[in-house]
Amino acid sequence: MKSITYFPGCTHQTNGRNMESSGKAVLETLGYQLEEMPEWICCGTVFGLSEDDLFHQLAPIRNLARVEKAGDEKLVTMCAMCYNTLGRANLLVRKDEVALEALNRFMDDEPDYHGRVDVVHLTQFLKDEVGLDKISSKVKRPLEGLKVMPYYGCLLLRPEEVSIDSMEDPTIICNILEAVGIKSIKGSHISQCCGSYHTVDKKEAVARRSSEIISSARKKGADMIALACPLCEFNLDDRQRLLSKNGMPVLYFTELLAIAFGLEDSCDFDEHYVDPRPLLREKGLLGGSNGQE
């Protein structure tokens, strides 16, 4: 079993815990053990965009400094927002020596950071390090007959400096899902914003965004949406309760891998507003305790 240094972030251990539990189970089957990095703190959620605002780069860089001190060169995260914030801060200090020096001086109780840690999203890790063939080799129950629209959202793709794939025509989640037998559907809204944090102050606007994204999936014949961000998951799944037409299951892509690997007990489907189990049972894709009525 190989060990991977892991940044959980705040939401994958609370509202978005299904991605962490299913992702961990899937990685263990593939021969990788997630090890939480020492003393992780909130990444700050959103990357600070102001030129003079180094203060908001402290949180991500503090995390990276702790990983570097522990002797690790790679930090894997499952959350799209953590990935974007940590990744952009990392690129900023790699390009800007003055900023890095200022941050290191400010963090006088931390070891200096030297920009040696690579921030990697789980999708990249699965595709580039684990490999799609290995993922296919662990499938116990091919998820054939399930039509899924992968939804990428914003922060895994933009801006270009941190994009995990083509910004306009991403395929990485499709490729991973296809490795477990899923027919992925390409929709028109796969990289359109779900409304993000406006779910707090403008929930009706977010519900409208969700409605448009879900409609685009329905029009293409998708049974389900699969994604990799806990905020997108909340907005597309939970905000369906504000819509008159709802009922589109929205799962983390790791949950689908878990089902294909026979690890569906690592998913708590009750956490989702739209219960995916009726659809999964209809397709004959659930066993274990989660498959029971």
Added chain:
Amino acid sequence: MVLNESDTELRLGICGTRGMELADSELLIRITELSGENLRSCYQCGKCSASCPMTDFMDLFPRDVIKQIIEGKEKVLFSETPWVCASCFSCTARCPNDIDIAGVMEAVRQIRLRGKYDRFHPSRIPLDELEGLPQIALIGCFRKMTG
């Protein structure tokens, strides 16, 4: 070269804002400092506005925000648009002149927030909703909307 007002309007009408030789307003200088972006390279193609998924909720299109900043119109600081922008970077990704428009929106927000303004207050979240909201949404909202 000195332009009078009608010349300015003519040039804006014909070729957008590129090539204007008027002195930069204080607003444009401040936004440029905060965002690090060269707004004068905007030629008003509107691709940002066409790409933005939130324009239904905005009072100005992103393109208009850029134009008003270049023209030094400080009323743009009171537009709804920067508070509706969710920093999805669709505009940034597609701008043919490589302007980080999301970064410009942040600069407008920062000018307001640094003036002791809070756009949002946590007390406005109904208690029965608060428990269900992911931390990531709360932190993101407070980072963007409070000073």
